[in-house]
Amino acid sequence: MKFEVKGGLIAAIALSVLESASAQSLIETIDTAIANNPEIAASRADLAATGETVVQARAQNRPQITGSASYQRQDLSRTSQFDSITGVNETVDLDLDTIDASVEATQNIFQGFSVRNQVRSATFEVDAANASLDGVVQDVVLQAVGAHADVYRDTEIVRLRGNSARALEQQVEGANRRRELNDATRTDVSQAEARLAVANADIAAARADLMASRARYESIVGAPAETPGAYLPVGSVPASLSDAIAVAQENAPALVAARARSRASEAAVDVARGALSPSLSAFARAGYGEDQTFVGDSRDELIVGVRASVPFYTGGATGSRARQASHIASRDKFLITQAERAVRADVVAQWERYDASRQVIDSLIASVDASRSAFESIQREAQAGARTLTDVLDTERDLIGAQVRLVQAQRDAYVAQWALLATIGRADGSALFAAPATLPAQ
Numbered sequence: 001m002k003f004e005v006k007g008g009l010i011a012a013i014a015l016s017v018l019e020s021a022s023a024q025s026l027i028e029t030i031d032t033a034i035a036n037n038p039e040i041a042a043s044r045a046d047l048a049a050t051g052e053t054v055v056q057a058r059a060q061n062r063p064q065i066t067g068s069a070s071y072q073r074q075d076l077s078r079t080s081q082f083d084s085i086t087g088v089n090e091t092v093d094l095d096l097d098t099i100d101a102s103v104e105a106t107q108n109i110f111q112g113f114s115v116r117n118q119v120r121s122a123t124f125e126v127d128a129a130n131a132s133l134d135g136v137v138q139d140v141v142l143q144a145v146g147a148h149a150d151v152y153r154d155t156e157i158v159r160l161r162g163n164s165a166r167a168l169e170q171q172v173e174g175a176n177r178r179r180e181l182n183d184a185t186r187t188d189v190s191q192a193e194a195r196l197a198v199a200n201a202d203i204a205a206a207r208a209d210l211m212a213s214r215a216r217y218e219s220i221v222g223a224p225a226e227t228p229g230a231y232l233p234v235g236s237v238p239a240s241l242s243d244a245i246a247v248a249q250e251n252a253p254a255l256v257a258a259r260a261r262s263r264a265s266e267a268a269v270d271v272a273r274g275a276l277s278p279s280l281s282a283f284a285r286a287g288y289g290e291d292q293t294f295v296g297d298s299r300d301e302l303i304v305g306v307r308a309s310v311p312f313y314t315g316g317a318t319g320s321r322a323r324q325a326s327h328i329a330s331r332d333k334f335l336i337t338q339a340e341r342a343v344r345a346d347v348v349a350q351w352e353r354y355d356a357s358r359q360v361i362d363s364l365i366a367s368v369d370a371s372r373s374a375f376e377s378i379q380r381e382a383q384a385g386a387r388t389l390t391d392v393l394d395t396e397r398d399l400i401g402a403q404v405r406l407v408q409a410q411r412d413a414y415v416a417q418w419a420l421l422a423t424i425g426r427a428d429g430s431a432l433f434a435a436p437a438t439l440p441a442q
Contacts, residue, residue: 029221033144036222040140043133050122050129057118065105072098102287102301109306112277117270124264128257135253138427140220146415147217152228153411154210157404161203164400168196168393175389188389195393237420241351244424248347249340251425258339262332269329272322278310343423350420357413364406371399 034040074096108115172192178184217225238244249255285303311318375395381387421427 028223028226029148030141030144032223033140033221034137037136037140039136040133043129043136047126047129047133050126053122054119054126057115057122060111060115060118061108063105063107065103067101067103069101070099074098097290099290100287101289102285104283104285106281106283109280109282110277111279112274114271114274114277117267117274121264121267121271124260124267128260128264131253131257131260134425135257138253138422138425141427142415142418142422143220145418147213147220147225148228149411149414150213151210151217151225153407154206154213155228156407158203158206158210160400160403160407161199161206164396165196165199165203167396168192168199171389171393172196184389191390191393195397237354237417238424241348244347244351244420245344247426248343248424252339252343252347252423253425255336255339255343256425258332258336262329262336265325265329265332269322269325272318272325275318276311276322278308280306280308282306346423347420350416350423354413354416354420357409357416360409361406361413364402364409367402368399368406371395371402375399 172189175184175189175192179186179189214225238247283303283305285301287301287303288299290298375392375398378387378391378395382389382392418427
């Protein structure tokens with residue numbers, strides 16, 4: 001049993017996340033994260049181990065052939081009692097070789113459909129393990145995308161903070177020149193220097209955040225972070241909350257796994273009940289042996305027959321196992337209901353975050369546009385002498401703050417789309433070739 005996750009997943013994600021200059025970087029990010037993640041490796045091993053139970057169940061309907069052989073050698077030394085007539089003791093040495101060899105074959109004919117139901121149960125368990133692996137892979141992909149987005153966000157913030165600091169350096173230089181011309185006061189220079197000091201502190205904090213994001217990226221992906229590209233649409237998402245819930249009911253890995261386990265436990269009930277039925281098997285045995293106790297003594301045998309077994313009384317154990325399996329099946333049905341409720345709650349929560357993130361971006365874009373317009377107007381008014389340096393510094397601070405908040409909101413909206421897709425079971429290539437969802441440009 002194999003479960004391939006890299007090929008289609010990586011190719012589809014690559015088409016949807018980064019610009020061509022950096023697309024390979026994200027492919028490597030996700031590929032490396034999947035290859036290095038120990039939880040995925042453990043889930044793959046669990047899937048492979050579960051797949052072996054299908055092979056083991058099917059083997060019970062196939063012939064079972066065993067062979068045995070033995071060889072025995074006896075060295076005997078026998079001395080007769082002292083003979084008064086001959087006056088000697090008679091000693092006899094015997095070397096006896098005994099050889100036995102046999103081959104036996106058995107074939108189950110009927111076992112109360114137990115083997116067929118064991119195969120069904122094992123197959124459903126494989127389906128459950130496959131769904132669990134799918135869930136783990138989607139979680140890891142979401143973490144990798146989130147780490148990638150964090151690095152991009154913090155890189156952009158460092159750039160914005162650097163631009164602000166360079167602009168404030170020019171303000172300080174301009175204030176000093178105007179002071180030399182008696183067109184500004186020492187207070188104006190001090191205000192500009194104070195804002196520059198704050199901007200340098202903001203750069204230091206932004207760089208610390210970037211280093212932390214890079215460290216988190218490396219812990220998730222297992223490799224150092226590359227320079228990420230700008231966001232591109234990740235693909236389509238359901239048009240409404242009800243559509244998202246409907247998709248999740250069919251595709252959410254946790255729910256798919258719960259349903260598969262329930263079907264497996266129902267088949268296990270039939271397996272347990274099958275132990276109450278008669279069983280029938282055929283067997284054949286061929287054997288050969290030599291015994292030199294008597295010279296030339298050998299034997300050949302061929303036995304063919306059928307064997308029937310009926311469990312008249314097992315002390316109540318067989319019936320108890322059947323009732324136990326029935327209780328487990330009931331439990332697993334209740335767990336489906338629990339999984340459905342949990343998935344629905346997660347979808348609602350992720351949908352609201354996704355919807356709110358789009359509204360936040362719309363508001364922040366308007367804020368950035370208004371702040372930029374105000375900054376440009378006040379700059380012109382300051383040049384005409386109608387505004388003070390403080391007015392310019394204040395509006396510039398407002399603009400930088402709005403731009404930083406927009407970058408943070410874009411990261412949140414970007415990851416919110418992936419989180420919603422992961423919740424409904426589509427954080428892979430299945431929905432990325434449809435019409436893309438929109439993400440406001442910077």
